[in-house]
Amino acid sequence: SILVLDDRCQKSQNVGRSTSGKGNIAALGSAMASSFFSQAKKNFGSATKQAQSAINKVSSQVNQQVSLVGQYVGQNRSIEDLEDESTLQLSGHFIVEVVRASNLPKPGLLDGKGVVVSLRVCSSRGVLRGVRARTLPRRASVSPSFHTVRNLKIQPGAGDVVMVEVGEAGARPELRGMVAVDVLIGQNSAELEVPLWTNLAPAQHQPTVTLKHHRTPPTMDGSTKTVFFIRHGESKWNEAQADMNLKNMLAFDHPLNETGVSQSERLRERWSRASTTSTAPMSPLPPEKPLVDFAYLSTSNADSEACESFPAYQNSSKSAAGVSDVQKFLAAEVVYASPLTRAVQTALVALHGHPAVASSGIQLLQSAREVKATLGGLDSIGKAVGEEIHARALETLSKETSPSKAKMYCSAHLGTQDVLNDWWTGEREMDTEADLAERLDDFLHTLLLQPPAGPESSVVVVGHSLFFMEFFKRYMGTTMEAHNPGLVENLRERKMANAACFAVDLRYQNYRTEVVDTRLLFDSDFDR
Numbered sequence: 200s201i202l203v204l205d206d207r208c209q210k211s212q213n214v215g216r217s218t219s220g221k222g223n224i225a226a227l228g229s230a231m232a233s234s235f236f237s238q239a240k241k242n243f244g245s246a247t248k249q250a251q252s253a254i255n256k257v258s259s260q261v262n263q264q265v266s267l268v269g270q271y272v273g274q275n276r277s278i279e280d281l282e283d284e285s286t287l288q289l290s291g292h293f294i295v296e297v298v299r300a301s302n303l304p305k306p307g308l309l310d311g312k313g314v315v316v317s318l319r320v321c322s323s324r325g326v327l328r329g330v331r332a333r334t335l336p337r338r339a340s341v342s343p344s345f346h347t348v349r350n351l352k353i354q355p356g357a358g359d360v361v362m363v364e365v366g367e368a369g370a371r372p373e374l375r376g377m378v379a380v381d382v383l384i385g386q387n388s389a390e391l392e393v394p395l396w397t398n399l400a401p402a403q404h405q406p407t408v409t410l411k412h413h414r415t416p417p418t419m420d421g422s423t424k425t426v427f428f429i430r431h432g433e434s435k436w437n438e439a440q441a442d443m444n445l446k447n448m449l450a451f452d453h454p455l456n457e458t459g460v461s462q463s464e465r466l467r468e469r470w471s472r473a474s475t476t477s478t479a480p481m482s483p484l485p486p487e488k489p490l491v492d493f494a495y496l497s498t499s500n501a502d503s504e505a506c507e508s509f510p511a512y513q514n515s516s517k518s519a520a521g522v523s524d525v526q527k528f529l530a531a532e533v534v535y536a537s538p539l540t541r542a543v544q545t546a547l548v549a550l551h552g553h554p555a556v557a558s559s560g561i562q563l564l565q566s567a568r569e570v571k572a573t574l575g576g577l578d579s580i581g582k583a584v585g586e587e588i589h590a591r592a593l594e595t596l597s598k599e600t601s602p603s604k605a606k607m608y609c610s611a612h613l614g615t616q617d618v619l620n621d622w623w624t625g626e627r628e629m630d631t632e633a634d635l636a637e638r639l640d641d642f643l644h645t646l647l648l649q650p651p652a653g654p655e656s657s658v659v660v661v662g663h664s665l666f667f668m669e670f671f672k673r674y675m676g677t678t679m680e681a682h683n684p685g686l687v688e689n690l691r692e693r694k695m696a697n698a699a700c701f702a703v704d705l706r707y708q709n710y711r712t713e714v715v716d717t718r719l720l721f722d723s724d725f726d727r
Contacts, residue, residue, distance in 0.1 A: 289329065289710055291354025292419055293320065294648055295383070297334050297345040298390055298409040300365060303374070304341075304397075312368035313338035316345065316408055319362045320353050320380065329353030335566060335641050336368040338621045346616050347641065348413060348648040352710055355380040363393055363408050373397055374406055383412045413648065418655050423715065424705045425527045425657040426646055428667050429466070429549060430695040432459030434541040436578040437697070452582040454540045454595035455548075462698035463548035469721040470700070471552070473525045524702045524720055527657040531555050535645070536661040537567040538581060538618045543592045546661040547608045549698060555659070560612030563588065565622035566642040569663035571630045581623040589613045639673055643712055646705070664694035664726070667701075676706070676713030689725055690717060699723035 297316045313336030320328040332349035351361075359380045364372035374395035383391055388411060395406040416422075436453035455463070534555045536546040543563070550556045571579040583591045589609065596605040624630055630638070646658060671690040680687050695701060700723050704716040 289352045291352075292415040293329065293351040293353050293355055293380075294413040294415055295332070295349055295351060295361065296411040296413060297347045297349070298411055299342065299344045299346075300337075300406065300408050301342045301392075302404045302406045303343070303365070304404075304406065312336050314340075314343055314365060315368045316347075317362075317364040317372065318349060318351060318410075320351050320355055321360050321362050321377075322356065323358030323360075328355070328359065333637070335638065340620045344616050344619050346649075348644055350644065350648060355384075357381075361410070363395065363410070365395060365406070365408060376408065378410065383410060386412060388412060388414065413650065416655075420708060422655045422707050424647065424655055424707070425524070426703045426705060427528055427531065427657065427659045427720075428670075428695070428701045428703055429545065429659065429661045430664055430667065430697060430699050431455070431537075431539075431541040431545040431661065432462040432549075432698045434459055434578070436541075451577055451580045452540050452591075453578050454592070455544045455599060457599045459541065459545070459697060460548060460596070460599045463545045466549040466698045466700060466721060467551060470525070470528060473721065474529055476525075524718060527702070528659070528700075528720070529554060531657045531659045532651050533559070533649075534561045534659045534661070535564040535567060536561050537569065537663060537666075538563040538565055538588055538615075538622055539568055539579070539663070540582075540588070540592055540595060542567075542661050542663065543588060543613070544596050544608075545698065547592060547596075547611055549661070550659065551608050551611070553659070556611050560614055561661075562614040563618045564642070564645060564660075565617050566638045566645065567660055567662045567666065568623060570635060570665040570669060571624040571628070572665060574627065574629050576624075576629065577626070579624060580626055581621070584621060585615045585619045586613075588615060588618065635669060636673070639670060642670070643674070647707060647712065667695060668692070671714060671717075674705070674712055674714050676715045679713075679715055679717070686717065694726040696724045696726045699725075 295318060297318070300314065300316060303314060315334050315336050317331055317333045319331045322328055329351040330353075332351055334345050334347040334349075337343035337345060360377045361380060361383060363376040363378070365374040366372035374397050376393045376395040378391065378393045390409050390411050392407045392409050395408060432455050434453040435450070435456045438456050438458070531553070532555060534546060534550055534553065536542050543561070546556075546561045550561070568581075569576075569579040592613075593605055593609040596609065599605075600608075624634075646660075668691060671687075675687055675691070700720045702718040702720055703714055705712055706715045
């Protein structure tokens with residue numbers, strides 16, 4: 200049972216400004232009623248009393264909101280237009296996933312910067328509520344996959360609807376739809392296909408957006424989540440840069456070199472050894488060779504000046520904190536990785552045998568790719584999409600280690616639903632501040648809200664130095680800034696060493712997420 204409207208709900212003071220669309224609204228109402236009862240019949244089959252009651256309820260909402268839209272038709276205004284007029288009031292949580300879009304028209308939505316979907320809750324009187332949520336752009340597909348979870352930051356009320364807009368990134372929306380909140384919630388987390396309309400008439404092949412409502416975790420506010428950031432091992436680009444080999448630096452999507460594979464294997468050995476003590480009774484680790492170095496710098500290779508930067512973490516309680524982090528590391532429910540080959544290979548090698556990888560594989564996340572800070576930055580441009588990413592990782596890894604080892608490491612499943620189309624910043628483009636802010640927001644929503652990981656569970660992310668530095672710049676908490684200024688400066692300005700692992704605690708409170716603690720694990724360090 201789907202409620203579809205064509206134009207935006209406007210604020211109540213705009214009522215009556217346009218009446219030119221009355222005829223079209225009648226046609227729209229008829230089409231909507233037909234669409235509604237057709238979908239209701241499909242969903243409910245032979246209607247029982249309970250099903251018929253649900254149909255009558257939503258039918259009443261259809262009539263009410265078709266009338267509302269009729270008062271504003273012809274103004275061609277978008278959610279973004281209305282935000283200047285709307286008072287931002289945040290209260291509660293409403294979590295919605297944009298699963299996919301289908302049958303998007305050609306041309307128009309396949310050109311330029313790709314397709315975006317925007318969502319906003321609107322009251323029955325046309326007042327915007329909560330915040331506008333928008334997906335990252337998807338390119339080169341008439342039916343793009345999104346799997347994007349967003350918090351609209353409002354507790355919906357009776358008669359509220361979710362407005363849906365689809366259009367090219369940076370342009371006005373071309374397709375519009377609407378679904379009653381009660382209907383979306385009533386699906387009990389099942390997918391709901393919402394038809395989209397343009398110019399008050401359905402497209403030749405009905406375009407749709409599929410949405411899914413997620414229940415708000417009971418521990419959403421005040422929750423603390425541990426995320427393990429792992430930087431990729433040394434790549435052929437790192438090697439070419441050190442050797443000033445310009446020819447090799449100009450290639451796209453560099454894989455790991457032999458050193459990078461070895462670094463990834465050493466990280467795996469370290470967490471594997473540490474895991475053997477994670478369930479044992481707490482006891483001091485041998486001082487000559489700790490299994491987990493909880494100090495911010497490894498004393499085995501750090502000079503005295505560097506160690507002095509982190510006096511608060513040179514203490515005798517390494518083992519208790521270290522074992523706790525190892526337990527969280529092993530209990531991580533999801534492993535994410537950037538789809539760039541060097542990160543994919545690091546995840547496959549360094550996390551081979553990790554419980555989450557063994558049970559559900561590695562999920563590729565386009566928002567975690569490296570920052571393309573210049574028009575150069577060719578190492579941040581991908582060469583494969585979908586299942587081709589796995590094949591490329593195996594092929595190039597086989598050149599740096601034995602084919603049998605490469606096959607063993609690459610036996611893990613790669614989740615590619617987020618990278619089925621071109622997912623990288625173009626060769627003639629670079630990531631602007633606005634692009635990066637949007638990408639970091641998408642990344643954070645995924646960490647906090649994407650099932651199966653909840654707001655208090657731990658996850659692992661294999662990615663890149665510049666991206667992690669930007670994350671720390673954006674989300675660093677004031678408490679950590681005050682207590683550990685030396686560490687904070689390093690996190691913002693220095694790269695993680697290749698195949699380093701940092702434990703990062705995030706706290707979500709009052710719609711704000713901040714980094715409240717960071718620890719260097721498994722003999723990790725900053726790059727020198």
